[in-house]
Amino acid sequence: MTARSLGRAPVAGSEWRVRVLGLARLCGPDGQQVRLERRTAALLAWLSLQGPSPKFPLAALLWPDSPPTTVRSNLRQLLRRLRLATGDEALVEGDTERLALVSPSAVDAACLKAAAGARAPAEALEAVGAEGSTLLAGFDFDDCPELARWLDGARAGVDGWVREAREARIAWLTASGDWTAALGLAQAWARQEPESEQAGRHLIRLHYLQGDRGAALATFEHLRGVLDRELGVTPMPETLALVREVERATPRPPSLPGTRSALPLSVLRPPLLVGREAAWRQLEAGWEAGQLLFISGEPGSGKTRLAEEFAATQGRWGRIEARAGDRDVPFASQARAFRTQLRRWPDVKLPDWVRTELSRILPELGEPRLLPPLASEAGLLRFYDAIVAALHLLHEHEDISVADDVQYWDTASARAFTFAFSRLADATPRGARSLRFIDCYRRGELSPDARMHVTGLVEAGLARIVEVDALTDEDVKRMVAGMGLGGAEAHVEALARYTGGNPLYVVETLKHLLETDSLQREWPQRLPPPGRVGPLIQRRLERLSPLALQCARLAALAGAFFRTSLVPGVLQVKPADAHEALAELEAAQVLMGERFSHDLVMEAVRAGMGPGEDRVLHARLATVLEEDGAPSILLAHHWLEAGWTERALPHLLASARSDEQVLPPELAAEHYARAAALMQSLGQHEDAVRARAAEARCRLQSASAGVLTPGPSGGPGARGSPG
Structure with a gap:
């Protein structure tokens, strides 16, 4: 791509x-x-x-x-x-x-x-x-x-329009977990309207969500002073109620205040982190040893929450993530990580040469067509050095980077990250703390290259893998007790047996019992087989409106590149109707902003689609994306999935030619090879021969330029992430 x-x-x-x-x-x-x-x-x-x-x-x-x-x-x-x-x-x-x-x-x-x-x-x-x-x-x-x-x-x-937009946008960002962006918007609002209690309440809530209770209470005192001095009034009852909640709470918030779901907040985010004492001790030991930390476990085992809770005790931290579908798109994961950091720290100024080089994967920073192809080792090294410089600048205000779902990282991003992380120590000023990394991945789902790299780091003593296992019966009992749900403790034994101790399964099962008004009754006799959360999620999906379900299916097919702005055009509905459907999905904890609340939810959505519906949505999506001038490789993918091979081919070739211009040549070679195979299957033999020739040319360029591939246990990449 x-x-x-x-x-x-x-x-x-x-x-x-x-x-x-x-x-x-x-x-x-x-x-x-x-x-x-x-x-x-x-x-x-x-x-x-x-x-x-x-x-x-x-x-x-x-x-x-x-x-x-x-x-x-x-x-x-x-x-x-x-x-x-x-x-x-x-x-x-x-x-x-x-x-x-x-x-x-x-x-x-x-x-x-x-x-x-x-x-x-x-x-x-x-x-x-x-x-x-x-x-x-x-x-x-x-x-x-x-x-x-x-x-x-x-x-x-x-x-009034601006106030409503700010209110809705901050609520959306808060619900989707992007608390830093929400806080920035609330701070801008408070600067323009210092006497606004709406803005003040958002600031209090967001400081609290980020674990800074002191800043939340200081914000309230400042707001109270402004209201008294400028307007001669005292804070409203809802502001006082929020502050009392902050004063009573522990520094780590138990839930997401303001979430639109009707489910109890304790179910959306269980207050207690249970059954992770041994894993926590391993993390502490690895941290003291200066090791790169990997957290591995089954889907739904709580890897991300453990990483975030631990990072919060060690310093300032930020989170990046990969998504399903990234593996097929060169530099998708790297680009998303940079965009996340650029949104988080908008005042960071990247040097002109860094912006120019990064425009190869972030076109909004410049014009990649003005750059020479990466056909030499010197050119590739300059590109990688720009990534090192950008990582250093964008993480100046953070001590720890938590990377989630690294099993989805694409190979090109992995190679660049591995090289960059090996150089970050050199880029850190003398006496300053170097950036530390905690990576989370699904057990058994790393690519072979990434698995080999992680193994090499561990054997060299540079990294540690912390395995997260299922909760014990006693852990489930403590988890449920902490939620404070009337009637739930009577089901603890059945719940532990049914879920196999998987924290996500526990939460989803409790949601199901709440939504079906079964919590106060005997344990249901008709539930899906133990340990399988998919059917439970499927039942929740069945209660969605038809349009909300269609939106969820569209999001599942669009994958990492889903945007809410696609919904009206692809589903041919009014923007207001699309907005209501998306709000319904957030309230049902299916979507959080523009991503699924969990990969298992996305898998359940896709499992409920028939092949005919799948192809129709892919075709509609491709049509809308074509009108928007979307990337060629994305169009090729959706036309292929829709069964329109001939419409996919021009986009696949365009992607290869563009890759050849601005990215390492081996990426273009892969697309030329795929295009040649498709042409051969369609009987376009002469075109296939030309595509094979282009593939050979790119592979020759790659070989002659040399490939900066870090080793698994030393030299470049010794500190790296499997990314």
């Missing part, structure tokens, strides 16, 4: 854009900035929020004390100046009766209104930007009384 396959870079628009939120101005396609005079800005703001409007009544609002002939003349001059400012590009069109925007989507206020109507908070906040949301900031219209009254109402409406 090409560098572009990991996310498209923003393309400079060919049209002028209008900002009337904040400082009113025109933004040209080549970066020009033109300040708007007061009445021109008001005209554009009115049309963006009111839509097409009668020409003369609108002009009369702008010049209320002028005679009709003057008003018409002034309006003609205003529109002429506006057109001259854009180099003759029309922003407003009209006839003798009405005026309208040529392209409402080019005006920030119109985009905000549309996003608010579609209940799309991310798009709404994107329309607002970073400069604030005050409509026509800095302008007043005391000489235009009717326009001033309209502006007061319009400003209140805009503020």
Whole structure:
């Protein structure tokens, strides 16, 4: 897959854009900035929020004390100046009766209104930007009384849309576990509205979720002071209730406050981490020895929570993850990790040379087409050195990196990570703490190369594998007791026997008993075979609405590249209906944001699909992605899964050619080989011969350039992750 396959870079628009939120101005396609005079800005703001409007009544609002002939003349001059400012590009069109925007989507206020109507908070906040949301900031219209009254109402409406978008976006980020991004948004809100208790409550809750009870209580004291000083009021009852909860709680939160699920919070996140004392001691021993820590266990055994709980006791930590589907997409895992860190630390400035090199896998950082192909060892080394530099800068504020689901890491990311981690110690300033790593993976699911690498590290004494096993009956009893569910303790023995001590199975079984109102009754006689959580999840899926189930199936097929914005186009539904269906999936703990709550949930969704439905959804997905200009390898994959081999081939070849330009040549060789095999099967023998020749050329380039492949137990990669 090409560098572009990991996310498209923003393309400079060919049209002028209008900002009337904040400082009113025109933004040209080549970066020009033109300040708007007061009445021109008001005209554009009115049309963006009111839509097409009668020409003369609108002009009369702008010049209320002028005679009709003057008003018409002034309006003609205003529109002429506006057109001259854009180099003759029309922003407003009209006839003798009405005026309208040529392209409402080019005006920030119109985009905000549309996003608010579609209940799309991310798009709404994107329309607002970073400069604030005050409509026509800095302008007043005391000489235009009717326009001033309209502006007061319009400003209140805009503020309401932005407030609702912030509230929804923070709730979504919190529910999906991205507490750092949610905290950043809440802090920006509090800076703009220091007296907002909504913003203050989010700050208190998010500091608490991140384990910093002191910061949560300090935030409350600051908010209380602002309310008293500025407004002469005391905090609302819900704010006081939240603070009392924080004061009573332990530093590590037992649940996700604000989650939309009707299930008890103690079920969504069991308060006690039980049965992991021996594993914890092993982690401590490995930490003291300076070893790389691997946590291995069965799906649902609690590997991630153990890693996060332990990391929180050792310093500042951050989490990255791989997803099912990454293995087939070169640098998918690496790119996602960098994007996670760039969102987490947006103020980090990468050097120009680092941004340029990383644009091979993060096109939004630059233009990879301007780079020479990675056909030499020197070029490949520079690319890897850029990864080392970026990792160092993006982890300056963290001591530990927790990597989840490393069994899904793609080979290209693994090679780059392994090289980079071996160099991080050299990049760490003298006296500073070097970055430490805790990697989690499913037992028995590492690739052969990764397994060999981990074994080499362990044998060299550089790493330690901590195995996480099933809970004992006593552990299950303690886990259930900590949840405080009335009637649950009567089922402990049956629950331990039924689930085999798998923590996720325990939680899913309790969810099933709660949802079927069976917790207060005798143990059900008709349940799926013990130890199998899939049928339980399947029953929960069956209670979803048809549209929510379709959304879940779409997410399962899209895999690591699922975006909620795909739903309306692929399923051909209204954005508002898609939003409700996605909210239903979050409430049912099927999705958390744009990923599944657990891989087993995704597997249950896919298991419930028939082959015909599978192919239809793949075809619809490919069609929408084609319209969006999605990466070639992604399009090839979905067309192949849909059974449309001939439509897949051009995309597969395009991906190979692009890989050959910006990534190590062996990646392009793999795609040429696959394309040749498909051409041969379709009887396209001449084309297959040409593809084989291209494959051979790439493999020759790879061999002549040399491959930077770190060893498993020494030299480059000695500190590495199997990534």
